[in-house]
Amino acid sequence: MSTPSNRPIHGIIVPLASPLTAADRLDESALEKLVDHVIAGGVDGLFLLGTCGEGVSLSHRLQRQLVERVCRQAAGRVAVLVCVTDVSSAESGALAQFAADAGADFAVAAPPFYLPLSQQELADYAVKLAARCPLPLVLYNMPDLTKVPIEPATVRRLMDQPRIVGIKDSSGDLAYFEHLCRLSRQRTDWSLLMGPEHLLADAIALGAQGGVAGGANLFPRLFVDICNAARSRDPRLARLVELASRLNDVYGDETSSAATVIKGLKAGLAALGIGNGLPAEPLAPLPAADQARVESTVRRLAQELR
Structure with a gap:
């Protein structure tokens, strides 16, 4: 999509x-349908290879196959963000270059998640990655999985980097x-996005530009409506x-x-x-009883949202 770099990611x-x-085999038909x-x-963008996309569990080959196919299909319709998180800075840079060549709009990176980093090391990592990254870079704070929070003071420092455009x-x-x-x-071009979807409305009220809602895979219009309703009160x-909260039965x-x-x-x-x-391996599918519960919840909610 060629999203203008001075316009915040939103929605x-x-x-x-x-x-x-x-x-390690992509379901191309299901991906196209999704x-x-x-x-x-009505979503405003697609975030590839994040937590919901199981990016860290996919082979480098499959990551690239997915990025290429989605960028081709979504071209000109919505923004495409690609998560390049890796324990190797070189691999993050290589995936960012591939994503740029495929037509993605933004790269997204969480801290490398194996060895704990100091805030100085984290800031240095982000600055170096942004310098080698051909796409505008969005930070990704997910301390439960990376062990390293991006502290507010570090965010403030990184806001001085024009190639880093949000978090x-x-x-x-x-x-x-x-x-x-x-x-x-x-910064007028800075994007602040909420991850946990149960906090989306609160985040918009506080001034966030948008949210990255996993439930939008299932019911995209519902989350678009929540975002718009929160903005307009x-x-x-x-x-x-309340309708979105019923997805807790899907997630646990x-x-x-x-x-x-x-x-x-x-x-x-x-x-x-x-x-x-x-x-993706090593995860196993839900047990049959849980699958039945999820199916019932999703079908009931789908009927109610018609």
Whole structure:
């Protein structure tokens, strides 16, 4: 899409699931169906290879296959963001270059997640990655999985880097997010995106530009409506948020692990006729009883949203 670099990323960005037919085999038909489904639902962007997309569990070959296919299909319709998180800076840079060549608009990077970094090391890493990255870079704060939070002071320092254009926060810490909102006023091109979808409406009210909502894989229009209602203070917001909260039955609950959320999300997509529910190895699919629960929840909600 060639999104102008001086315009913040905004609205609902769907962290696209990665449909598989088998271990390390992309389900191209399901992927095409999913991309059309979420774009038809009004989302503003696609986030590839993030947590919901199981990026760290996919081979480099499969990562690139998915990026290439989605960029080709989505070209000119919505922004495409590609997560390049890796324990190797060189691999992150190589994937960012591939994504740029394929037509992506932004690269997204969380801290390398094996060895713990100091805030100085984290800042140096981000500056160097932004310098070698051919795409504008979005930071990704997800301390539960990386062990390293991007502290507000570090965010403030990195805002001085023009090639770093925003941050997605998946910490679930609303006080931290509010601090970031205050910082973000210093740059008109800075994007602040909320990760946990149950905090989306609060984040928009605080000044966020948008959210990266996993549930938008299933019901994109619902999350677009929540985002718009939060911005306009539409009285329907409470009802929309209540409907979205029913997806907790798909994920387990708001405190479920990322692995449980991924399994539920893929089972939910299967209930909509998109893919077969298979997560990337080493995760196993949901047990049959849980799949039945997810299918029932998704179908009931789909009927109510018609």
